[in-house]
Amino acid sequence: MEFSKRISSLPPYLFAEIDKKIEEKKAQGCDVISLGIGDPVEPTPKHIIEKLAEEAQNTENHRYPSYYGMPQLRKSIADFYKRRFSVDLDPDKEVLPLIGSKEGLAHIYLALCDEGDTALIPDPGYPVYQTGAIIAGVKRELMPLLDENKFNPDFSTIDENIARQAKLMWLCYPNNPTGAIAKDNLFEEAIRFAKKNDIAICHDNPYSEITFDGYIAPSFLQYEGAKDMGIEFNSLSKTYNMTGWRIGYVVGNARIIEALGRVKTNVDSGIFNAVQLAGIEALNGSQESVEEMRKIYKKRRDMVVSTLKDIGLAVEEPKATIYVWVPVPEGYTSESFATHILEKASVVVPPGNAYGPSGEGFIRISLTTKDDRLEEALKRIKECL
Known part of the structure; x- marks a missing residue:
């Protein structure tokens, strides 16, 4: 075979x-x-586990969930972004729950790229940025993250022809695997570069809440023009020790969110409602x-x-x-x-x-x-x- x-x-x-x-x-x-x-x-914190146990007993939660996530979960995510980052999100158009952010990272290629298109991928980077491209038949152009640049990309080194061909660019700060943080003007530079070349920015932000020494990590969406050019993935996995629960989300540009949602309705059936309700408890409960x-x-x-x-x-x-x-x-x-x-x-x-x-x-x-x-x-x- x-x-x-x-x-x-x-x-x-x-x-x-x-x-x-x-x-x-x-x-x-x-x-x-x-x-x-x-x-x-x-x-996982006890109050989140208890919420799951309670909601798992409710037989209404045993049926198919919404493809687009429960409205109350989408609202809780939007409320979190308002509290944490002062970012306004429309929970009906700019928020999409995911079965863990990893599946969204892979599926976004199917929403934004055709076979043979180009993606700009940080090097080093989370492996799914590359494997998602391979599965979708997307060309990979690597953006070196070097020690001398504090593991931030230098957009001026990207060939102009490659930049014009690119449909998608990945960023991840705080960064996996290097632990680096975004330099002060990184996101402004990224937005200008993306606008010039008509590239969608996908910012992977699952470590936003795990910070030390007084550092507070930003959201890409805090910056002017960000929502016009991209989306941000986040997850409950690392923040609340919920890696096995498989619940994350993507927020930002409504057209990109809609396109990814269309892909997902055809390849999965959503997140178990009891897990979604536990996710609401995580976001809204004690921190x-x-x-x-x-x-x-x-x-x-x-x-x-x-x-x-x-x-x-x-x-x-x-x-x-x-x-x-x-x-x-x-x-x-x-x-x-x-x-x-x-x-x-x-x-x-x-x-x-x-x-x-x-x-x-x-x-x-x-x-x-x-x-x-x-x-x-x-x-x-x-x-x-």
Whole structure:
């Protein structure tokens, strides 16, 4: 049986490969510690779980949900954006709930691009930006995010012909995988560049609430002209420790939202109503857990940075996200260092080049491991160098 060309060109998903490595090491009897995927180990806050349990008992919630999300969820998302970012959103036209933001990141290509169109993709970047393009038959042009630019794109380096061909451009700040934050004028520059070249901006913002040291992350939609040129994806996964619940959303340009909604009505049947109602509870209820998670992640960030600096690695403290972007020691590549740590310390870290060629020379450490296991992992890394 022959399969599609897109399958043959689709690389294995990074975190599925990490899972395989973990299982292989465990089969050898090793005590493996994963600092790979950003999956919070702390539980979802109790009041959100209780709301799910309550609503799951209601048989009305067992039927098909709305394709476009419950009106009260869309309103809660709009209210959150007004409170948090002072952004006004029409909940009926500018808000669309998603089955986790990942599916929206992949499906947006089907709404905005034809086969053979071009997308501008940050390098390094979240793998779905590239795999979504591959599935849709979209050409990928990489925008290098370099250390000397504090991992922000330099739009002046993008070839004018490529810029004119591009239909879509990805941004992600606070950034995965680098932990970088947007420079002061990044979004204004992006909007001017997009207007000049008629490009839709897709801003991926799932780490907006995980910030440290007094930093407050903005929304792309706060900036003048943003809503004319693009959309913003966000998620409840990292903010409320709800990765397994699969609930996110996209907000912004009404025409783009409508187009993505049209795709989704043909490929999925929406989010379980009980999960949507729990999502409303997350957005509208107590936010104490969010502040508590900031403290937990800051403590872990400080532990990672301090330990790695002690062994001579030039690590910078990220002001946001749940990741530390670590330069590898001299004499190693990203892959050889990740392999060395796995073989000698039974610690799993993703090599930076797995996120794109400009990630070469780095590894990414996730802060979503219990303190004692993180401490043990750092001890092992220190001992194997």
